[in-house]
Amino acid sequence: MKKIISIGEVLVDVYSNNSELQVEVGGASFNVACSIAALKNNESFFMGSLGNDEYKEKIELLINKFNIKKQFIQYSKLATTIAKVTLDENKERFFEFIRNSDADFKLENIDTDKLKEIDFIHFGSATAFLPGNLNKSYWDLFKFAKENKIKFCFDPNFRDKLWVTENEVKEFTNLCEQFLETANLIKLSDEELFLLTKIKDEKEALKILMNKNKKSLICITRGSKDTMCSWNNEIIFVPTIKSDVIADTTGAGDAFISCLINEYVKEKIDVNSSKEKIIEIVSKANKFANKAVKYIGALSFLEKL
Numbered sequence: 001m002k003k004i005i006s007i008g009e010v011l012v013d014v015y016s017n018n019s020e021l022q023v024e025v026g027g028a029s030f031n032v033a034c035s036i037a038a039l040k041n042n043e044s045f046f047m048g049s050l051g052n053d054e055y056k057e058k059i060e061l062l063i064n065k066f067n068i069k070k071q072f073i074q075y076s077k078l079a080t081t082i083a084k085v086t087l088d089e090n091k092e093r094f095f096e097f098i099r100n101s102d103a104d105f106k107l108e109n110i111d112t113d114k115l116k117e118i119d120f121i122h123f124g125s126a127t128a129f130l131p132g133n134l135n136k137s138y139w140d141l142f143k144f145a146k147e148n149k150i151k152f153c154f155d156p157n158f159r160d161k162l163w164v165t166e167n168e169v170k171e172f173t174n175l176c177e178q179f180l181e182t183a184n185l186i187k188l189s190d191e192e193l194f195l196l197t198k199i200k201d202e203k204e205a206l207k208i209l210m211n212k213n214k215k216s217l218i219c220i221t222r223g224s225k226d227t228m229c230s231w232n233n234e235i236i237f238v239p240t241i242k243s244d245v246i247a248d249t250t251g252a253g254d255a256f257i258s259c260l261i262n263e264y265v266k267e268k269i270d271v272n273s274s275k276e277k278i279i280e281i282v283s284k285a286n287k288f289a290n291k292a293v294k295y296i297g298a299l300s301f302l303e304k305l
Contacts, residue, residue, distance in 0.1 A: 002265045003118050005072065006033040007047040007141055008125025008134070009102035011081035012055050015296060022296060025059050026083065027102065028126045028157045028254055031299060035258030035288075037066035038302045041266045045118070047072040047110075047141075049134070051080030051101035062299065071114060076104035081127070095161050103132025107140045120265050121145050123183070124155035124257060129175045130162060146182060153264075154183035155257050158192050169195070180209060185264055186218045187257045193220050206230055215271055217264070219282060221256055227286055231278045232271070238282040241290050251292040251299065259288035 008029025015022040030046055037044035046068050050056050052075065059080070063070065081103075084096040121141065128138035145152045156176050163172045173196055180186060180196070186209070190202060199205035202220065209218055210230045220228040224243070229236045263281035267273070292301045 002042045002120060003045060003069075004036055004042050004120045004122065004261060004265060005045045005047050005118050005141075006030070006036070006122040006124065007105075007128070007138060008123075009081055009127045010046065010048050010050060010059055011083050011102060012058070013083050013085045015085050023055075023058075024296065025055075025062055025299060026251070027081070028124050028155070029122070030059075031251055031254035032122055032124055032258045032261070033068050034062060034066050034299050034302060035255055036262050037068045038305060039259065039262045041262050042119075043069055045069040045072050047105070047107075049074045049076045049101050049103075049105040052077050053079045055080040066302070072110060074105055074109065076101035078104060095159055097127070097159070097161055099127065099130070102127050103130065103134050105134045105137050107137035112144075115141075115144060116148060118150055120261065121150055121152040122155070122257070122261055123152060123179060124157055124187075124254070126157035126159050127162065129172060142179070151184040153185040153187070153257065153261055154179040155187040155253070156192055156196070157253075158189075158195060181212050183213065183216055185261065186213070186216050187253070187260065188218070188220050189253060190220055190222045202228060203235060206235060217269065217278060219256075219260065219285075221253060221289075227256075227282055229278060229282055231273075231275060234275065236275060236279060236282075238279055238286060240286045243290050243293050245294045247294055247296050249293050251301070252289045255292035255301070256285045256289035260285040 006029040009027040010030035011027040013024045013026040033044050033046035050059055078100040081100045082098040086094045128134050163169050176196060193205050197205040197208045218230045224240055226240055227238045263284055295301045
């Protein structure tokens, strides 16, 4: 089994559902760590900071339940970060963040020798580009991965409630550049593809990214339509399955990239991997994401696997 780190935030998603509040554990990076652990093909490590309040126990229950490895988890004196989630009529989600504990994580407190044992790193935090210790840790781990030739994945997880003004959005896109140029695996939504390239034609936009990073597997998730991928200078379209029930799309992207990372590592994908193998692993990721949208909360579907 390979060792996979997901660095970033764990938080609670607070849903307003028919005038009742429903609290679910989430956070893009924590979601990925849980799903990879639940798939049981690889060892899953969460690298982040837990809050010091009533939600900590709820989070720790999931860490223990899915057997997430704990050696890179830290504890903050701050409260747990909260994302207030509102769902529209199509069950698409809109966020409002109250940021606290996730910003506290310090990589400098981690044993470097332990990091060298890691096989793959997922950079998928929604909050790591914001100010705080997590920001420095994110960049330090990025540098460490490159220096030690550890393969890694990038998912920008853009949130318009965190990057509001035109200048803030420009700053976000600039911060993504180094990851887009060097990641072994890249996952973007169709909205993020336009955000990062400013090109409406999605095939042309993908070609821009392909030219920046010729060795990466790049996947553009396009909802129920398909996943558009680039591999070995070729664009591939992998169909998705339309879900008969859509309760919440919050965890779909995280579920997709979790399964894709799991398969990428398990199948030892490299530049010599065939187009057919890429279609196979992306298809599995599409099917896994399809399961996630049937339940409220980003992790609820894992109970049903």
